[in-house]
Amino acid sequence: MMGLKLILGAVAGVSLAFASGFATGSANAADAPMRDDGMQAGLAVDYYYGDFDHVDKVLEYASRKDSAQGAPLVNLDFRGGAGKPVLNQKHKDFVAALITGYIYFSAPGTYMFKVRSNDGVRVAIGGLTVLEDAKPHPDRTSDPLPVKVSAAGWLPIEIVYFERKGSWSIELTWQVGSDFSAVPASHFAH
Numbered sequence: 001m002m003g004l005k006l007i008l009g010a011v012a013g014v015s016l017a018f019a020s021g022f023a024t025g026s027a028n029a030a031d032a033p034m035r036d037d038g039m040q041a042g043l044a045v046d047y048y049y050g051d052f053d054h055v056d057k058v059l060e061y062a063s064r065k066d067s068a069q070g071a072p073l074v075n076l077d078f079r080g081g082a083g084k085p086v087l088n089q090k091h092k093d094f095v096a097a098l099i100t101g102y103i104y105f106s107a108p109g110t111y112m113f114k115v116r117s118n119d120g121v122r123v124a125i126g127g128l129t130v131l132e133d134a135k136p137h138p139d140r141t142s143d144p145l146p147v148k149v150s151a152a153g154w155l156p157i158e159i160v161y162f163e164r165k166g167s168w169s170i171e172l173t174w175q176v177g178s179d180f181s182a183v184p185a186s187h188f189a190h
């Protein structure tokens with residue numbers, strides 16, 4: 001993809017919350033947001049093929065190479081294990097993906113996310129980096145990541161991801177009640 005869709009800089013309306021006492025966040029999986037005109041379901045995905053060892057190298061590569069566009073991903077709830085094609089394309093190893101679109105927040109508040117990944121990943125919401133685990137690693141899940149949202153609505157989400165070898169995973173979960181569960185497909189658009 002020569003025209004990168006990644007958004008640079010912060011977008012008003014989101015901040016990362018580092019203080020304790022998250023009183024207001026409440027993800028609600030039962031919400032059924034309406035997508036704005038022109039939005040389609042799922043997240044857009046552009047694939048690149050190579051032996052990447054850092055998310056920055058994926059972006060550098062993507063800035064000068066064409067992508068293979070995949071079908072939209074309904075959400076991010078993947079534990080591929082070993083020997084299985086990565087996401088919704090045919091290769092099992094040495095795959096990178098730029099995943100872009102929007103995520104819906106039904107109300108202002110501080111939302112708690114976790115990201116599980118293998119290998120490298122960077123997640124930005126509203127133009128702010130929420131998590132970076134940039135280099136190859138086994139399956140692991142981030143600490144809870146507070147994201148403070150100032151207004152209800154759709155915010156941009158951008159994920160840089162790569163799978164090098166062996167097993168792979170990528171999950172984006174948020175806290176609903178006391179549990180973390182995959183952000184539902186109804187809350188993504190592109």
Ligand SMILES: [Ca+2]
Nearest residue numbers: 164165166167
């Ligand atoms: Ca791997």
